[in-house]
Amino acid sequence: MLLNMRNLLKHFDSYVDNESYHDKNIYASRTHLGIINQGKQPYVFDGKIFSWMEGEFYNQEELKAKYNLISTTDNELLVNIYNSTRSFEFLKNVDGCYAAALYDKKEKTLYLITDRYGFKPLCWGVINGDLVWSSELKGFLGHADFKPLIDRRAVEEFFDIGYLLENRTWFESIELVPPASILTFDVKKSKVSIQQYWLLGEIDTIKGHIDEREIIEEIGRLFKESVRKRVNNDERIGITLSGGLDSRAILAAVPEDYKPLHTFTFGQEGCNDVKIASKVSKVKGTEHHALVLSSANWLMPRISGVWKSDASFSLLHMHGMEFYDEYKSYMDFNLNGFLGDAILGGSYISQDSSVLYKVRNRGRRFINQAMLMGEAWLMHRRPFFDNDITSLIFSIPESLRQCSYIYNKMLLSAFPEYYSNIPWQNTGVPINYPNRLVELLTFKNQVVSKLKRESRRLGFNFKDSKNYTDYPAWIRQEPAKSFFEKVLLSKDAIYPEYIGKKNIHAYIRNHVEKKANYHNELCLALTFELWLQQVFQGKFRE
Numbered sequence: 001m002l003l004n005m006r007n008l009l010k011h012f013d014s015y016v017d018n019e020s021y022h023d024k025n026i027y028a029s030r031t032h033l034g035i036i037n038q039g040k041q042p043y044v045f046d047g048k049i050f051s052w053m054e055g056e057f058y059n060q061e062e063l064k065a066k067y068n069l070i071s072t073t074d075n076e077l078l079v080n081i082y083n084s085t086r087s088f089e090f091l092k093n094v095d096g097c098y099a100a101a102l103y104d105k106k107e108k109t110l111y112l113i114t115d116r117y118g119f120k121p122l123c124w125g126v127i128n129g130d131l132v133w134s135s136e137l138k139g140f141l142g143h144a145d146f147k148p149l150i151d152r153r154a155v156e157e158f159f160d161i162g163y164l165l166e167n168r169t170w171f172e173s174i175e176l177v178p179p180a181s182i183l184t185f186d187v188k189k190s191k192v193s194i195q196q197y198w199l200l201g202e203i204d205t206i207k208g209h210i211d212e213r214e215i216i217e218e219i220g221r222l223f224k225e226s227v228r229k230r231v232n233n234d235e236r237i238g239i240t241l242s243g244g245l246d247s248r249a250i251l252a253a254v255p256e257d258y259k260p261l262h263t264f265t266f267g268q269e270g271c272n273d274v275k276i277a278s279k280v281s282k283v284k285g286t287e288h289h290a291l292v293l294s295s296a297n298w299l300m301p302r303i304s305g306v307w308k309s310d311a312s313f314s315l316l317h318m319h320g321m322e323f324y325d326e327y328k329s330y331m332d333f334n335l336n337g338f339l340g341d342a343i344l345g346g347s348y349i350s351q352d353s354s355v356l357y358k359v360r361n362r363g364r365r366f367i368n369q370a371m372l373m374g375e376a377w378l379m380h381r382r383p384f385f386d387n388d389i390t391s392l393i394f395s396i397p398e399s400l401r402q403c404s405y406i407y408n409k410m411l412l413s414a415f416p417e418y419y420s421n422i423p424w425q426n427t428g429v430p431i432n433y434p435n436r437l438v439e440l441l442t443f444k445n446q447v448v449s450k451l452k453r454e455s456r457r458l459g460f461n462f463k464d465s466k467n468y469t470d471y472p473a474w475i476r477q478e479p480a481k482s483f484f485e486k487v488l489l490s491k492d493a494i495y496p497e498y499i500g501k502k503n504i505h506a507y508i509r510n511h512v513e514k515k516a517n518y519h520n521e522l523c524l525a526l527t528f529e530l531w532l533q534q535v536f537q538g539k540f541r542e
Contacts, residue, residue: 002027004142005134011308011376018042021050025187026103026110028052035332035379039073048106051079054135055098055120056379058229058386063094074098088113088182092198095229095387099135099177108187116198117359117385118179119368125174126192131185137169137310141535148535149173155498159524163313163366170311170531179360200356203394210396216406218392219344220414226386227253230335238262238331240320241288242468243276243425245404245411246340250383251284252415254335262330266291266320267468272425274468279422289330291323295474298322299483303530307541309373311531313366316471316523321370324377333379336371339363340384343393344410346401355394404431472517484508484522487529494532495525 002020006029010017016034018041020027030041030052042050053075057063063077064070067084071077078100081090091113099120100113112122112133124133127145140146149172157164167176177183180198185191227250231237237254241247241263254261263286265277274290281288301322302315309318327334339359342348348358371380383389393401400406408431411419423429427438428445474480487493488504495501504525507518533539 001142001144002029005139006031006142008138008142009134009136018052023105025105025108028101028103030054033375033377033379037073038075041075042103043073043075043079045079045083048104049079049083050103050105051075051100053078053098053100055096055115057094057096057098059093059095063090066093075100078102088197091180091182093387097382097385101133110185110187112177112183112185114177114179114181116180116200116387118176118181118364119382119385121372122177122183123169123174124177124183125171126190129190131192137171137174138307138535140171140174150498150532152498155528158528159499162317162520162524163362163369165361165365179364200359200390200394201354203391205397206395210400212400212406212409215396215400216410216413219389219406219410222386222388222392223249223383223410224253224414226383226389227335228255229386230333230381230383231255231258233258236330236332237335238264238327238333239286239335240264240327241277241280242337243273244337244341245345245407245419245424245431246337246384248280248337248418249340249411249415250335250337251280251286252418253383254284261286262289263287264289264291264323264327266293266323268293268470271468272428272466276423276425280418283417283422289326291320291326293320293322293469295477295480298469298471298474299480303540304542305373306527306530307534308376309369311527311534312369312372313527314520314523315527315530316520318370318373319469321373324374328377331378333381334374336380336382338371338380338382338384339367341404343384343390344401344407345404346398346407347404349398349402471519471523472511475519475522476512476514481512484526488522488525493529494536495529498528499525
């Protein structure tokens with residue numbers, strides 16, 4: 001049964017299987033890419049403590065010095081600190097992206113541990129009095145006593161906002177371990193408890209006078225250091241580069257002695273993202289790969305993406321997964337600009353909900369899921385979530401973070417050659433242009449975009465190559481058109497058990513006839529139907 005669960009998480013034959021471990025209290029194993037050296041797993045300390053870990057730490061030397069320990073891997077370090085302190089107080093100081101299972105055999109206790117933001121997931125549930133866990137939801141399908149029941153509230157959330165909230169999964173009785181948490185399972189009592197060891201909202205805001213120039217310099221210094229900690233010369237590093245600000249900042253901060261550096265940009269031919277990324281790559285001197293996304297190649301690879309991602313978000317947003325085989329040819333680690341706009345740019349600051357809520361939900365449960373899907377091929381590193389950066393940024397008053405105020409100043413100060421003369425994809429002009437001019441240009445672009453949408457709706461067929469995708473048009477073309485119709489109009493479709501099929505049928509008809517654009521609704525429905533068939537019929541898993 002354990003091997004069945006493990007095999008469901010093994011996406012390619014190249015995966016490395018660790019030996020299975022079991023005693024009268026626990027059965028555990030692991031399959032992984034084999035990219036990060038975490039040594040033999042489980043790591044065993046004195047025959048009493050056993051640990052499995054996925055992911056990595058970025059402040060190993062700092063932790064070793066603080067606790068006066070010698071460890072060769074992060075997993076070993078985790079166990080050694082726990083053993084020396086007999087507590088998990090140290091976890092709040094770990095700078096990393098990881099998840100771990102630690103079994104204290106003497107205490108007959110199992111601990112499931114998530115990083116500060118829960119970016120490496122662990123799903124768990126109690127089945128027949130036993131704690132069962134898996135890093136991917138699909139792993140539970142390999143458990144002989146697990147019967148998948150779709151959570152109706154999950155269906156509502158998925159079709160309402162496009163992803164699931166907080167710690168909910170598709171299956172009733174199965175949850176995610178919350179961010180920055182330790183789930184404790186007392187084997188003797190069959191009892192679960194969860195303790196949170198850190199909270200983003202606990203960072204205190206700086207009081208009194210703030211010297212903007214000093215803050216800008218310090219953010220720039222910390223950001224460069226964050227990228228440096230995530231670049232090792234003996235690793236194959238690359239960057240998926242858009243026309244935005246965040247991935248560009250990472251590229252600019254990569255140490256000059258790292259060679260060769262590959263950058264990758266996908267989009268339809270002639271799109272602004274590719275044009276801008278090409279200019280940025282020339283400044284750095286990288287080997288830039290422009291990858292063409294089109295009506296012919298966007299959809300079919302995403303079918304397996306639904307399975308790899310546990311259908312945690314719509315296949316509409318699986319941008320670029322078509323090219324992971326290409327990425328894998330050149331890199332094992334991608335430096336990702338994930339949530340740079342939210343952390344440094346202040347885009348999550350609003351009146352309707354807190355930044356913490358948005359990071360925990362939209363960030364973790366939506367945007368991060370695309371990265372987890374990509375980790376079937378390679379590892380993503382998230383420089384904007386360095387502990388020192390977040391501690392400083394969230395101590396700065398929101399008034400300085402809003403509208404990218406302090407972020408843009410840092411970018412122009414630290415990396416002027418990358419931002420002073422090269423435009424931002426969102427506005428079409430560099431970020432040092434006056435705000436009034438940017439507002440006028442943004443308004444112009446919005447008007448033009450609206451006119452183009454209306455023209456398409458009225459049947460005028462012209463190509464807009466500025467955007468990196470054109471999903472409304474691509475769904476009306478082959479092979480997508482036939483596939484959507486075949487799956488969603490089939491009399492054997494499963495989704496009508498959960499949502500109304502009349503609406504979906506109407507969406508298909510009206511979209512194909514260009515009466516309106518329903519690409520978002522159709523992609524949600526297709527994702528859901530594929531997932532249902534993958535779960536209950538074993539189809540579309542490859």
